[in-house]
Amino acid sequence: DASANRIAAGEVVERPSSVVKELVENAMDAGATRIDIAIADGGKTLIRVTDDGQGIPAEELPLALSRHATSKTDGADLFNIRYLGFRGEALPSIGSVARLTITSRVQGAEAHSLHVSGGQIGAVKPAALTRGTVVEVRDLFHATPARLKFLRSDRAEVQAINDMVKRLAMAAPEIGMTLRDVSGGGEGRVTFSVERQGGDLISVRDARLAAIIGRDFVQNAVTVEAERDGVRVSGLAGLPTYSRGAAVAQFFFINGRPVRDKLLIGALRGAYADFLSRDRHPAVALFIDCPPERVDVNVHPAKAEVRFREPGVVRGLIISALKHALAEAGH
Ligand code: ADP
Ligand code: MG
Numbered sequence: 001d002a003s004a005n006r007i008a009a010g011e012v013v014e015r016p017s018s019v020v021k022e023l024v025e026n027a028m029d030a031g032a033t034r035i036d037i038a039i040a041d042g043g044k045t046l047i048r049v050t051d052d053g054q055g056i057p058a059e060e061l062p063l064a065l066s067r068h069a070t071s072k073t074d075g076a077d078l079f080n081i082r083y084l085g086f087r088g089e090a091l092p093s094i095g096s097v098a099r100l101t102i103t104s105r106v107q108g109a110e111a112h113s114l115h116v117s118g119g120q121i122g123a124v125k126p127a128a129l130t131r132g133t134v135v136e137v138r139d140l141f142h143a144t145p146a147r148l149k150f151l152r153s154d155r156a157e158v159q160a161i162n163d164m165v166k167r168l169a170m171a172a173p174e175i176g177m178t179l180r181d182v183s184g185g186g187e188g189r190v191t192f193s194v195e196r197q198g199g200d201l202i203s204v205r206d207a208r209l210a211a212i213i214g215r216d217f218v219q220n221a222v223t224v225e226a227e228r229d230g231v232r233v234s235g236l237a238g239l240p241t242y243s244r245g246a247a248v249a250q251f252f253f254i255n256g257r258p259v260r261d262k263l264l265i266g267a268l269r270g271a272y273a274d275f276l277s278r279d280r281h282p283a284v285a286l287f288i289d290c291p292p293e294r295v296d297v298n299v300h301p302a303k304a305e306v307r308f309r310e311p312g313v314v315r316g317l318i319i320s321a322l323k324h325a326l327a328e329a330g331h
Helices: 002-012 016-029 058-064 090-097 145-149 154-171 201-212 215-219 262-272 311-328
Strands: 034-040 046-051 099-105 112-117 132-138 176-181 189-194 221-228 231-238 250-254 257-259 284-289
Touching: 002 090, 016 034, 016 046, 016 090, 016 132, 016 154, 034 154, 058 099, 058 112, 090 099, 154 176, 154 189, 154 201, 154 250, 154 257, 189 201, 201 215, 201 231, 215 221, 215 231, 221 311, 231 311, 250 262, 262 284, 262 311, 284 311
Parallel strands: 034 176, 250 284
Antiparallel strands: 034 046, 046 132, 099 112, 099 132, 176 189, 221 231, 231 284, 250 257
């Protein structure tokens, strides 16, 4: 089982930012309203994610570290759309290639913690915590020097973590999030922070996009809103005048998950082809929602690739939705 975990880890845990993604998604699935992330040395020596979610009961802590144990399926349905997780692979994988400590408290019970290192699971012990869950990952890949060697500079890994946290924060505008670099010790330095937002979904989302991409983007964008054959696209598309020299502000989300996908980028290019030369790139944040059986978002667990059942429908929908929105704005 330990070696199976290490093989799975090769898929799930590519670099520190993939650990951050898995831990933040778990916090989101737990209904957190605040998620605080602390990292040191590019996430190589420390990644700590603290949430105020529902917590894990003491007796279920060992289960959280067992392969293929997930609390997120109902048995009949392999994939529950309400949750980001479903494989039950992330924590056991991380625990096989790092030192992992989970401390958690459910309402009305005492806090407990459990440590695993190199796949060796310790005993559940009483701990101190007011609420929610803290997952601490130390010394990623300490037991697999070959993997450690493939990590980039601390600076590059921090950048990748920052990008990941930004995307996750755009996908969940109702959750407050901070990222701190504690490499120097103490409280560290806040490198990213967004407040929890209230209000209706669209205004909350736009406020979050303004906070992350920039107020100028939201002010120079049109609202996109369309649906076809059960696939819905909504969000903001930058006016052709608000374009960039590089594709740095193109964000796509499918069923609440940040994704990067050639088909979506191609559709975007098609929609703006009449307005922009090849060296200018539109800024967009597009949220696609569709029944889970129409898209496979886990082609590769660590990569944000997707596979649509009917790519033509999605491509056509995005191009027409964007063209329509731009035409309404006089383009
Ligand atoms: P998955 O998310 O696919 O279920 P994980 O390995 O990521 O698998 O997590 C295993 C289990 O541990 C989850 O199903 C959940 O029950 C529990 N868990 C993990 N992180 C948290 C958290 N932050 N809050 C509450 N429960 C958690
Ligand atoms: Mg998970």
